Amino acid sequence: MTMCDKIRPRLTAYLDGELADEHGSVVRGHLRECPACREMARDEAALRDGLRALAPVDPPAALWAGILARLAAEEVADARKPRWRRHAGRWLRWLRAARFAPTMPQLAAAAVVAVAAIGLLTWRTHRSDDAGHVVVAPPLVHPGHGPAPVPPATQAPAALHGDVTEELLAEPAQTTASYARVIEELMKLAEQDSTGWSAEARAAFNARITGLRDAIARAGQGHPSHLAQSSMIHYLQTALAREDGLLAAGGAQ
Amino acid sequence: MIQGRALARRALIAILVAAAPAAALAEPRAGAAPPSREGPAAEPGHTAGASERARLTIEPAGHAFTRLSIENPLGDVKVEGYDGTAIQIESHKFAPDDDSLDRLHISLVPNPDGTVSIKTAVDGGKEVRPVPRAAMRIDLVIRAPRDARVEAEAGSGALEIANLDAGGDLDTASGPIFVRNVQGEVLTHSVSGATRLVQVFGSVDAQTLASDVDLDTISGERLVASVHRGRIEGQRVRARYVELTTTEGRIRLEAEAALRGHLVVSSLFGDVNVQLRRHGAVVVRAKGNKVDLGAPARPQPDGWVESSFGQAADAAAATAALVEIRSPRGNVNFAIIESRP
Secondary structure, eight states: OOHHHHHGGGHHHHHTTOSOHHHHHHHHHHHHHOHHHHHHHHHHHHHHHHHHHSOOOOOOHHHHHHHHHHHHHHHHHHHHSOHHHHHHHHHHHHHHHHHOOOOHHHHHHTHHHHHHHHHHHHHHHTOOSOGGGOOOOOOEEOTTSOEEOOOOTTSOOOOOTTSHHHHHHHHHHHHHHHHHHHHHHHHHHHHHHGGGSOHHHHHHHHHHHHHHHHHHHHHOSSHHHHHHHHHHHHHHHHHHHHTHHHHHTTSOO | OHHHHHHHHTTOOOEEGGGHHHHHHHSTTEEEEEEEEESSOOSTTOOSSEEEEEEEEEOOSSSOOOEEEEEETTSOEEEEEESSSSEEEEEEEEESSHHHHTTEEEEEEEOTTSEEEEEEEEOOOTTSOOOOGGGOEEEEEEEEETTOEEEEEESSSOEEEEEESSOEEEEESSSOEEEEEEESOEEEEESSOOEEEEEEESOEEEEESSSOEEEEEEEEEEEEEEEEESOEEEEEEEEEEEEEEEEESOEEEEEEEOTTOEEEEEESSSOEEEEEEEESOEEEEEEEEEEEOSSOOEEOGGGOEEEEESOOSHHHHHHOEEEEEEEEEEEEEEEEEEEEO
């Protein structure tokens, strides 16, 4: 698989600002040196800008019902496909997209269909690969207001300064920082106490701490990370209170 | 449309409680009451604004609900077990105005494995008027089948579960946790939310960083509680393995010693007070700044002292409970408050 093959499926998420910093940086770096992908990104951005400039369109309810049914059918069919076929399908879509570069007049002519399709594209972007864990809410029809695509609850809301969304986005990191502060506090106490430990106890302690730090790094972010940090705090507390008899045995279980 | 129904049967769709009538259409077996909007919210702390109540009942489609997963960073969650098979959800949203209220969403996803996921979220975007977090809220009150396991996460809101038979896993940032009359394994984590567990019949693992843990009537194989900065209070505790730990903060435990039981109570800086109801022989080992075991104690190597209660015969010693109490920088008090042979 070439770098272009890896980057192109991520362009939509990149343009939506949904890639994490490190992934965004990879895409940005590739676009700087790859004219073909840069062109594709430009087309995608032009498509999005063109659609934004259009007046809101309320398609008839029947059209929306049809789209929902199609989404459901495609979702079920896609979920039943083996993983390799799903990936192959994505590559084929991108290859087709690369051969067909839509122009603005074509986009304008297809406005109604495209407005509906953008919901499809957005929805597919967030669809889970695992049929057993699909957690994406389909857009709902609001009575009297036409179709109103609602972002799924699992999608991180765009943060707005001073808004509830900003505070919600910051919360997991704040919790992680709280756990990290306690870990450092306990590590300082352990450093003070370790002067009285045997060499064997110190080695056992250091080995355990390395393992726990690795577990935190592997856990990623959010709740799993907090659980891994909790384990380290519990070990440090127990080790400090129990002193080197337990440390020599490898620490608290 | 047939495929759409198949999708519903496999429970791979999400239903937004916010649009309950549409949800009822999407899931034929889900009954929903239309959401009712109210004028100025009557909730304390919300002196003016809009609020909305909605109720939704989800019937199981062929298989029982076995697990309930809830993520509500926006408010309280209360889950109460009952003898039915359906899940009944009552949501109450609060916001400064109707537009902001429309930004609050609740999604419900029943999965084929019997798990139901409930998540709350707020719409963002540059076009919305910024609203501080304190002004937006969603509270959830849920009745669930008694034998469903509950896994819930909240932020500053309270988490409460009661009358359940399959335990729970609860996690908050600063919100309090309350568990009452629950069987099965209970796990709780909180940064600064006070944690209270009453009548838990199963293993318990409770941890907080900066708040208190209260334990009342806990009976199970294993009880582990740890607090960094805060106290632990336990009464009517009976578990074969008990481990209570604080960094700073006193520990008070009133427990019943099980045969061959093992109680480890440790604090780095806080005082430790243990009162024990004894059935059979008990061996107590302690180490601290000042130690009182309520009986003559034998000095041991490394500053430990030890005392034995009950029959000293070999047969009794084999089944003796072991109590280890440590407070390197605090005081240790131990007493037997009831003795049975």
